Amino acid sequence: MKWTRLAVLAAAATALQFFVGSSPHRAVWPVDFFLLATGVVARGGDFVRAVVVGGLLGFLEDALNQDLLGMNAFAKAVLGYGLAMLSVRLIFGGPWAVGGALAVASFANDAIVAVLAALLLQAPVVLFSREAIWRAAATGATAALLEAARLFPWREWWEKRQLRRLR
Numbered sequence: 001m002k003w004t005r006l007a008v009l010a011a012a013a014t015a016l017q018f019f020v021g022s023s024p025h026r027a028v029w030p031v032d033f034f035l036l037a038t039g040v041v042a043r044g045g046d047f048v049r050a051v052v053v054g055g056l057l058g059f060l061e062d063a064l065n066q067d068l069l070g071m072n073a074f075a076k077a078v079l080g081y082g083l084a085m086l087s088v089r090l091i092f093g094g095p096w097a098v099g100g101a102l103a104v105a106s107f108a109n110d111a112i113v114a115v116l117a118a119l120l121l122q123a124p125v126v127l128f129s130r131e132a133i134w135r136a137a138a139t140g141a142t143a144a145l146l147e148a149a150r151l152f153p154w155r156e157w158w159e160k161r162q163l164r165r166l167r
Contacts, residue, residue, distance in 0.1 A: 054080025
């Protein structure tokens, strides 16, 4: 993945998280856009790029949402490495596998941040709350929809549509 695409991806994730994440309606569809962007980068299989982009996106998430900088940065860097490892070792079988992997990654992100918050801020560890389950489901479903849109044969569909219009 080229660096210009990475910059556009990071800017889009930041804008979506900033505008949608600060919305009072965030609880309706709470997607972790930074994790989606980390997953897109990790899909390429480049470990260093996935870790660096995951760390930077996690730091941006911390700057927007957290009091202590670095917890989401560490979690996203670890998940970037893990997702890059999965993409190199496994062949994902379509949108369901990608959505499932990112849903599990969302749970892992929450667990890493909760453990770090417990160690650094003496906060209680809450792992499987209703909000965490809904965020994982929304992130996984969004990832599956984006993967299905990526795999869909748009060119052939458009050509068939144009041929039907001409008849």
